[in-house]
Every structure is written in C-alpha cells, then in structure tokens.
Amino acid sequence: MDLQPIDYQVNGKPYTGFLADGSGGRKAPGILVAHEGGGMTSHPKDRARMLAELGYVAFAMDTFGEPVTEIARGREILMALMADPKEFHARIYAALDVLKAQPNVDAGRLAAIGFCFGGTTVLELARSGGDVACVVGFHSGLTPASAAQPGAIKAKVLTCIGTADPIIPPEQREAFAAEMTAAGADWQMLVMGGVGHSFTNPEIDAWNLPGFKYDEAADRRSWAAMRDLFDETLGPVSA
Amino acid sequence: MDLQPIDYQVNGKPYTGFLADGSGGRKAPGILVAHEGGGMTSHPKDRARMLAELGYVAFAMDTFGEPVTEIARGREILMALMADPKEFHARIYAALDVLKAQPNVDAGRLAAIGFCFGGTTVLELARSGGDVACVVGFHSGLTPASAAQPGAIKAKVLTCIGTADPIIPPEQREAFAAEMTAAGADWQMLVMGGVGHSFTNPEIDAWNLPGFKYDEAADRRSWAAMRDLFDETLGPVSA
Numbered sequence: 047m048d049l050q051p052i053d054y055q056v057n058g059k060p061y062t063g064f065l066a067d068g069s070g071g072r073k074a075p076g077i078l079v080a081h082e083g084g085g086m087t088s089h090p091k092d093r094a095r096m097l098a099e100l101g102y103v104a105f106a107m108d109t110f111g112e113p114v115t116e117i118a119r120g121r122e123i124l125m126a127l128m129a130d131p132k133e134f135h136a137r138i139y140a141a142l143d144v145l146k147a148q149p150n151v152d153a154g155r156l157a158a159i160g161f162c163f164g165g166t167t168v169l170e171l172a173r174s175g176g177d178v179a180c181v182v183g184f185h186s187g188l189t190p191a192s193a194a195q196p197g198a199i200k201a202k203v204l205t206c207i208g209t210a211d212p213i214i215p216p217e218q219r220e221a222f223a224a225e226m227t228a229a230g231a232d233w234q235m236l237v238m239g240g241v242g243h244s245f246t247n248p249e250i251d252a253w254n255l256p257g258f259k260y261d262e263a264a265d266r267r268s269w270a271a272m273r274d275l276f277d278e279t280l281g282p283v284s285a
Numbered sequence: 286m287d288l289q290p291i292d293y294q295v296n297g298k299p300y301t302g303f304l305a306d307g308s309g310g311r312k313a314p315g316i317l318v319a320h321e322g323g324g325m326t327s328h329p330k331d332r333a334r335m336l337a338e339l340g341y342v343a344f345a346m347d348t349f350g351e352p353v354t355e356i357a358r359g360r361e362i363l364m365a366l367m368a369d370p371k372e373f374h375a376r377i378y379a380a381l382d383v384l385k386a387q388p389n390v391d392a393g394r395l396a397a398i399g400f401c402f403g404g405t406t407v408l409e410l411a412r413s414g415g416d417v418a419c420v421v422g423f424h425s426g427l428t429p430a431s432a433a434q435p436g437a438i439k440a441k442v443l444t445c446i447g448t449a450d451p452i453i454p455p456e457q458r459e460a461f462a463a464e465m466t467a468a469g470a471d472w473q474m475l476v477m478g479g480v481g482h483s484f485t486n487p488e489i490d491a492w493n494l495p496g497f498k499y500d501e502a503a504d505r506r507s508w509a510a511m512r513d514l515f516d517e518t519l520g521p522v523s524a
Contacts, residue, residue: 209462220455223448226478233478234506239465240472267473270513274506 047095052105056140057133061108063141064091068098069150075280076151077104078142078171078178080164082247083124085114089161089247100273101283103151107141109167117253124163131170131192138171142178155179155280158201159272161246162213163187165205172201172231179279180204182272184246185211188222194229203233204275206268208241212257236271238264286334291344295379296372300347302380303330307337308389314519315390316343317381317410317417319403321486322363324353328400328486339512340522342390346380348406356492363402370409370431377410381417394418394519397440398511400485401452402426404444411440411470418518419443421511423485424450427461433468442472443514445507447480451496475510477503 049064064086068074077097081090090106097104109127114120127134146153156178160168165186172181173194180202188205203226207214219235226233238261244250245261246268288303303325307313316336320329329345336343348366353359366373385392395417399407404425411420412433419441427444442465446453458474465472477500483489484500485507 209466216459223476223478227448231478232502235476235478236510237462237474237476238472239462239470239474263471266517267513270516271475271510274509274513277509278505 047098049091049094049106052144054140054144056137059111061111061137061140062086063108063144064094064106065148066091066094066098066104066106067148067150068101069103069284070101071150072284073152074101074103074150074283075155075157075276076145076148076153077102078145078156078158078168079104079106080109080158080160080167081106082162082164082244083114083120084117085110085112085120087249089249090164093159093161103145103148105141105145105148107138107144109137109141109164128166128191134167134170134191135174138167138176142171142176157181157276157280159184160186162244166191169203169205172199172203173229174198175200180275182206182275184268185214185243188214188218190225193225194231196229199226199229199231202275202279203231204236204271205234206236206238206264206271208238208243208245208261208264210240210257211243213243236268238267286337288330288333288345291383293379293383295376298350300350300376300379301325302347302383303333303345304387305330305333305337305343305345306387306389307340308342308523309340310389311523312391313340313342313389313522314394314396314515315384315387315392316341317384317395317397317407318343318345319348319397319399319406320345321401321403321483322353322359323356324349324351324359326488328488329403332398332400342384342387344380344384344387346377346383348376348380348403367405367430373406373409373430374413377406377415381410381415396420396515396519398423399425401483405430408442408444411438411442412468413437414439419514421445421514423507424453424482427453427457429464432464433470435468438465438468438470441514441518442470443475443510444473445475445477445503445510447477447482447484447500447503449479449496450482452482475507477506
C-alpha cells in the first residue's frame with residue numbers, strides 16, 4: 047500500500063506525517079501511530095500500512111520534525127518534549143487533527159498507538175484527556191511529562207511491556223500502575239517474560255543497544271492484544 | 286449444551302468431572318478446566334460449555350472429590366493439596382488422562398485453564414512439565430506447591446490478574462515473575478487495573494468477600510487473551 051505524505055505545521059514549524067488509508071472509501075476508524083525515539087523510520091510507516099491492511103485509516107505522525115541519524119539527537123528532542131508538555135501536546139493534537147480531517151475517517155472512532163517514546167506520546171494523549179477510544183503503547187516509556195489528574199483519562203489504556211526491558215524497570219511499571227489507579231483510568235498491561243525493549247522493531251537489532259531486541263512472539267502477541275482492544279472500543283472496522 | 290458426567294478414580298478415591306464436547310465428531314483440541322477454591326460450582330461447567338461452543342472438547346476436572354458448602358472446607362482441602370504436591374499432581378494428571386482418552390480429543394493438542402485455585406492447579410501442571418500447549422490462569426494464585434525447575438516448563442503460560450486482588454498482591458506477582466524467568470518459561474501476564482479477585486465468576490458477589498468481585502470487562506478481555514493464545518498454540522479448532 048502506498049503511503050501519502052502529509053505536510054502540516056505546529057507553532058510555525060513544518061512536519062511531515064504519512065497516511066495509509068485502508069478504508070476502501072467507506073468511513074473507517076482512524077488510528078494515530080506515534081514513532082520511537084529514533085524518529086520517522088520505516089517502522090511507524092510499516093505499522094500504518096499493517097493497520098490499513100486491516101481496514102483502518104492510519105496516520106504515522108511526525109513528533110520530531112526532523113530525521114534522527116544519531117541516538118543522542120533523538121534523545122535530546124524527546125527530553126525537550128518531556129520537559130515542555132505544552133509543546134508536546136501541541137504536536138500530538140495537531141497530528142490528531144490531521145487524522146480527523148481525512149475524508150474517510152470516522153472522527154467518532156479514533157485510537158492511537160505508539161512505540162517506545164511513541165508509547166509515551168499516546169499515553170500523554172490519554173493523560174491530557176484526549177478524546178480517543180483507546181491508546182496502546184508498545185515498549186512504551188511510562189513516566190509522564192504531565193501526570194494524569196483524577197478523572198482526566200477518557201481513553202482505555204493498554205501497554206505491552208517486556209520484563210527484560212532496561213528502559214522500563216519494574217519500579218516504573220509500579221509507578222505507572224499507581225498513577226493510572228489514582229487517575230481512575232480503565233487500564234491494562236500485558237507483561238511479557240524475558241522480552242526486551244523495542245520488541246516490535248526488526249530494525250532495532252542493528253543498533254546493538256543492550257536489552258533492545260526484536261521478538262517475533264512478543265510482537266505478534268501484543269499486536270493481537272491491540273486488535274482485541276480495537277474490537278472492543280472501535281467496533282467492526284466498517285460499520 | 287448438555288454436560289456429560291464422567292466418574293474416575295485417583296488413588297482409590299472417586300471423582301466426577303463434566304465433559305462438554307463441541308467437536309461435532311471431528312478431532313478437536315482438548316481443554317482441561319480447573320475449578321476455584323469453591324469446588325465444582327456451576328462456574329467451571331459454564332466455562333466448559335463456552336469452550337465447547339467454540340468447538341473444543343472441554344473437561345471440567347474435579348480437584349476436590351467433594352462438594353464445598355463452606356469456604357473454610359474448600360480452603361482446608363486446597364491447603365492440604367498445596368502441602369502434598371504428589372497427591373495434587375496425581376489428581377491433575379488423572380483428569381488430564383480422562384480428557385486425552387475422549388474419542389474426539391486430539392491428544393496432541395491440549396491446553397488447560399483454571400480459575401483462582403484452579404489457576405494454581407493448571408500452573409502446577411505447567412511447573413511439573415505437563416505436556417500441554419499452554420495453560421491460562423484467571424485470578425490464579427501464583428505461589429507454587431512445587432516451584433518450577435529450570436527448563437521444566439513446556440507449556441506457554443498466561444495469567445490474568447487484577448491489581449485490586451487481595452489474594453494476589455504485587456509481591457506475589459513479582460515472585461512469580463522471578464520463578465518463571467528462572468525456569469526459562471515462555472510466560473505472559475495480563476495485569477488489569479482496579480480489578481479484584483474472581484472477576485470471571487458472576488456468582489462470587491453473593492459470597493460477600495472483600496475484594497472479590499465479578500468484572501464484565503475483565504472477564505471478556507481475559508477470555509479474549511486466552512483465545513489469542515489458543516489460536517497461537519492449538520491452531521484452528523478443527524484441523
């Protein structure tokens with residue numbers, strides 16, 4: 047499936063996301079896809095395509111506004127966003143607006159998924175009260191830029207985390223559980239034994255980062271868990 | 286669907302389980318169903334029926350050999366089994382043999398699910414090297430009667446646990462994670478925020494036990510997670 051690049055602006059700065067429309071011309075749920083700390087690689091585009099193949103309209107949002115060629119630069123950008131929730135939220139909601147404006151998107155049936163820092167991104171959407179049916183974070187950083195207030199979270203929340211993920215230690219999972227519970231969120235976490243970070247990304251192994259590893263079973267299982275939550279919250283793809 | 290009572294013996298003592306055959310006469314995967322600490326109530330029978338409606342041959346095993354009318358008696362029996370793994374294992378494997386002997390069961394495609402103490406029961410099957418494709422424990426006690434040895438677990442393991450379950454505190458989940466990891470098991474845990482004990486059992490609310498509560502969403506989600514693992518490990522129902 048061909049991806050359609052879409053240029054948009056946030057606070058005067060240009061961004062380019064990629065749309066994969068699997069609707070076949072009928073109104074379909076719209077899914078926002080948020081990329082890892084490595085920026086707009088082929089990974090989020092592949093996931094947008096996979097969602098389109100299921101019949102959704104998916105938009106791979108551009109959180110960074112620039113390509114990332116060095117890990118240090120990606121980390122610099124994401125740290126700046128974590129320290130500036132207002133700017134972070136502006137980028138998230140601008141991308142969501144692009145998705146909602148697509149003619150084949152049923153704007154009443156939206157969800158967001160993200161990977162690594164993209165998981166943090168969609169959790170930030172949920173924490174800030176984003177009006178989406180659900181968010182799903184894969185090997186997502188769980189520490190908030192701005193912690194959820196009680197009653198704020200409307201979206202149903204699913205995170206999928208490996209126990210061998212060096213970025214997301216047990217303490218972070220526990221702090222997240224406490225935050226979600228205090229916020230009164232409807233949340234689930236699929237914990238996968240022995241699985242490392244970036245388990246959905248076949249390209250990650252080339253980066254040679256300790257504890258980062260593609261895992262086919264974890265990839266498949268977390269994707270199935272996402273589809274279960276989509277079925278529950280979005281209903282049939284074409285309805 | 287009618288249930289067929291099946292009498293069998295373990296170490297000279299009589300037991301009665303209930304078979305629900307959804308195979309339609311073709312070879313189908315066999316699923317062992319293990320009951321809660323409350324014994325052979327309608328709950329495990331209902332689950333066997335639900336599995337049969339999906340096309341499986343399900344056998345609600347009788348772990349206790351007697352009806353339980355008082356919680357204290359159920360607790361007494363299960364404590365005795367936890368203290369006597371040999372007897373516990375004898376009852377589990379005898380029930381599995383009954384299931385395997387059914388003419389419509391494909392004995393090469395077996396799984397086991399259990400609820401509360403029944404979750405402990407199917408985990409014990411996994412820990413002891415039981416030759417089943419997967420085990421799924423719902424609000425299952427995670428403390429072993431006999432801890433898994435490295436390399437012993439052949440079955441893929443899924444547990445579904447609520448964070449508000451007073452029987453299964455976070456420390457028990459962590460000890461289980463450490464045990465499974467040390468054993469080298471393929472394991473997952475679906476953690477569900479704010480969900481209590483016995484979340485699959487609509488009858489539990491009548492017992493008025495603090496922290497025990499039926500939860501429709503958790504019931505549905507954990508059942509979907511089970512089906513995903515069945516699809517992965519057992520393949521299509523009729524194959």
